[in-house]
Amino acid sequence: MVLLTLIGRSRDGLPLSASTQDDEQADRNLADYQNQGKSLLKRLKDQASHMGSVESGPMVFHYLVEQDICYLALCERTFSRRLAFSYLEDIAKEFAQEYLPSVADVRRPYAFMEFETYINKARKSYQDSRARRHLTKLNDELQDVQKIMVQNIEDVLQRGENISTLDTKASHLSSMSKKYRSEARYLNLRASLAKKVAIVILLVLFILFVRYWVF
Template identity: 50%
Template sequence: MILSTFIARVADGLPLVASMQEDEQIGRSLSEYQKQAKLLFSKMNQSSPPKLSIATEPYIFHYIIQDGVCFLALCEKSFKMNLAFQYLEDIQQEFASKYGRRVATVSRPYPFIEFDTYLSKAKKTYVDSRQRRHLTGIKSELHDVQRIMVQNIDDVMQRGIAISDLDEKASNLVYNSEKYKRDAKNLNLRSRNAKIAAVTSIVVTFLIYLRFWWFI
């Protein structure tokens, strides 16, 4: 289930749209998650990862950044990640077509609050079980979510990690993994060459032994 949607300008964190759905099953007030969303926006910049998931127990934030605007959704963890990102891409395209040229010129918070009408309709489409099955069958193959990094909200908030740093850490992790694979491959190659050299040496020694011992 998609609980809330937030849209903000990345350059300064200015909130453009917010759509929240109160739910009796939510342990904490949604206003707390709204505060977390604002803090996340304040830590973003042009170097932030274009896609990211951030766990905030018992829910999870998913976001995409496109054309200097961040589209962020608070979802239940059971809600499929590929559908969450499809939802974000759908609302991004609609938002860009309506307000894309005006984003850089606005100065007051929530100037496009009327976009909430579209968000409400879009959320219903993705939450409805029949519509969701239809979307899964048609669009799930279009979205590779396996490489999207999932970060814990505490790491971002309490430790003061800028979101732009997460992309660098993920890149370093991939680089170190590839380096380990290369080192392991080289080690195996050297080990195999050493074994071949040892066997060759034994064979040559044996042939020399036969030559000089049996044919004297």
């Protein structure tokens, strides 16, 4: 069962659209998973693969990153990974056709919440038992899901924090480097001027020596 679907801009993690399962038997405590999903939107751009799975307790986040957009589906562990990725490819194709040209200019979160209607429709079709049997046959061409990386959410979020820390340190080092280069140019200029002043003084002293002592 797909409990949560989240679409966001991967470069900055801005949520663009979302949908949650309305089934009363579904996990009623989705707040933590929603927060985890929002955090993942910012981290998954750093992953080597554009497709993958991130385990979180009894649930799994399956993700697909295409054209600076991250598509997330929170599923029960028992839900077919093949169907989960087929589902993500379905909504990714539809979302790109509808909104891709506008994504870069979006400034407010959940700007495309009207897409929730399509998400709900697609989710129901993938969760219907008869549709699932039919889709399983249709999606045999999907790449072997066994080769798609599975990670733990703590590892992904921690790695994201480490990368963020490294970016901060790198930015600080870059600023310090610019400062040192500026100071080095200033010191070199002072040294050059000092040499010129020293030469002029020596030249003047030499002229005075020649004038008053030799003649």
